[in-house]
Amino acid sequence: MFEQAQDELLTLRDLLRFTVSRYHEAGLFFGHGADNAWDEAAYLLLHSLHLPLDRLEPFLDARLTSDERRVVLRIVERRIGERLPVAYLTNEAWLAEYRFYVDQxxxxxxxxxxxxxxxxxxxxxxxxxxxxxxxxxxxxxxxxxxxxxxxxxxxxxxxxxxxxxxxxxxxxxxxxxxxxxxxxxxxxxxxxxxxxxxxxxxxxxxxxxxxxxxxxxxxxxxxxxxxxxxxxxxxxxxxxxxxxxxxxxxxxxxxxxxxxxxxxxxxxxxxxxxxxxxxxxxxxxxxxxxxxxxxxx
Incomplete structure (x- = not known):
């Protein structure tokens, strides 16, 4: 399915929908920065694409390059396959509006x-x-x-x-x-x-x-x-x-x-x-x- 997504999904909106669907299908647990699939997926995609974390809407229908799609899908696949908290994938966590480096x-x-x-x-x-x-x-x-x-x-x-x-x-x-x-x-x-x-x-x-x-x-x-x-x-x-x-x-x-x-x-x-x-x-x-x-x- 991820290979199909690489070829067929074009926009950030497409990839966000795909990620939320895969999250629910995999039965992931949320509690390391977000408490639901949509918020975590939006954060993970924005971070992976080096976009402002507080501005999803203007970019939803922007088309991604094939390399950008590859980066996003690889990190989503790791989140699902390894069940890693998203903070370990991005090496950042936020607490009281302060950003911190984190790893395992x-x-x-x-x-x-x-x-x-x-x-x-x-x-x-x-x-x-x-x-x-x-x-x-x-x-x-x-x-x-x-x-x-x-x-x-x-x-x-x-x-x-x-x-x-x-x-x-x-x-x-x-x-x-x-x-x-x-x-x-x-x-x-x-x-x-x-x-x-x-x-x-x-x-x-x-x-x-x-x-x-x-x-x-x-x-x-x-x-x-x-x-x-x-x-x-x-x-x-x-x-x-x-x-x-x-x-x-x-x-x-x-x-x-x-x-x-x-x-x-x-x-x-x-x-x-x-x-x-x-x-x-x-x-x-x-x-x-x-x-x-x-x-x-």
């Missing part, structure tokens, strides 16, 4: 903490310019560290990850945003490499997928590093470790902000005396908690 050494950025850094921490942080030190724990691609550097213009940022491969990707993104003087990359198992430092704010989007869920993840998620996803039987292994050590890493009145996926009930049952504040995100108030240093167990 890191998970695709999608943290709710990104929107919180911009909008929702104001009740707990009166003056962003008074924040002088931030830790991004389990930094992955470095996206939250970079967003924190923009949200807190006077802060020095430590970006920690156990994976040297992830830190290599983070280093590329830090360089792209010219933040090398403000963001320090640290290879460390959680706090081990920063034990002598104290922070005004610690943010973390750690692994939080429980064992039973890991076994049933769609193929696209299984293309991401397991190290960045799995966190024990109940998904809370890393979160427990963060809660156990965070008090010593925070300055007086410092804040801890952690994303935990769908594990709110399990976390509250495990820590019944801890007064979690659940922050509102675009998907609800059960995914990210905040604790003051003085509230930590």
């Amino acid at each position: 050494r890191v998970i695709v950025p999608r943290s709710f903490i990104a929107e919180l850094l911009r909008e929702q921490l104001a009740p707990w942080i009166d003056d962003p310019e008074q924040v002088s030190s931030v830790l991004d724990l389990c930094t992955g691609s470095g996206c939250l560290a970079i967003l924190a550097a923009h949200a807190f213009p006077q802060a020095s940022i430590d970006a920690v990850d156990i994976s040297p491969d992830a830190l290599a990707v983070a280093g590329r993104n830090v360089a792209d945003y010219q933040l090398g003087e403000r963001i320090r990359l640290v290879e460390s198992d959680l706090f081990a490499g920063v034990r002598n430092r104290r922070y005004d704010l610690i943010v973390s989007n750690p692994p939080y997928v429980k064992a039973a869920s890991m076994a049933t993840l769609p193929a696209e998620y299984r293309r991401e590093p397991e190290l960045a996803l799995a966190s024990g039987e109940d998904g809370l292994d890393l979160t427990r470790a963060i809660l156990a050590a965070a008090r010593k890493q925070l300055k007086p009145h410092g804040l801890l902000v952690v994303e935990i996926g769908h594990n709110r009930d399990e976390l509250e049952a495990a820590f019944p005396d801890t007064p979690f504040t659940w922050l509102d995100t675009s998907a609800g108030d059960q995914y990210v908690f905040l604790l003051h240093r003085e509230e930590l167990p």
Whole structure:
């Protein structure tokens, strides 16, 4: 069918329709930047043709050269055949209107903490310019560290990850945003490499997928590093470790902000005396908690 498409489909509209049809036929899973076949197909085609990502309509009836059709169809065929998240095919992901380089050494950025850094921490942080030190724990691609550097213009940022491969990707993104003087990359198992430092704010989007869920993840998620996803039987292994050590890493009145996926009930049952504040995100108030240093167990 792809050989037939190469010969018979002429316009971007033709190829977009073809791609959406093949996506549905293959039963692909969406969740790495788009949540439906049409939006992802439009993005993938526009990116592959080096067209503006926000201007589909003017180009829909433009005819493609045979070489352009070949490029587009090859990448669509890889998306379907290899079940790769589209971000790995384009080597880019967008978070809070910021672009990041990504590849299979890191998970695709999608943290709710990104929107919180911009909008929702104001009740707990009166003056962003008074924040002088931030830790991004389990930094992955470095996206939250970079967003924190923009949200807190006077802060020095430590970006920690156990994976040297992830830190290599983070280093590329830090360089792209010219933040090398403000963001320090640290290879460390959680706090081990920063034990002598104290922070005004610690943010973390750690692994939080429980064992039973890991076994049933769609193929696209299984293309991401397991190290960045799995966190024990109940998904809370890393979160427990963060809660156990965070008090010593925070300055007086410092804040801890952690994303935990769908594990709110399990976390509250495990820590019944801890007064979690659940922050509102675009998907609800059960995914990210905040604790003051003085509230930590």
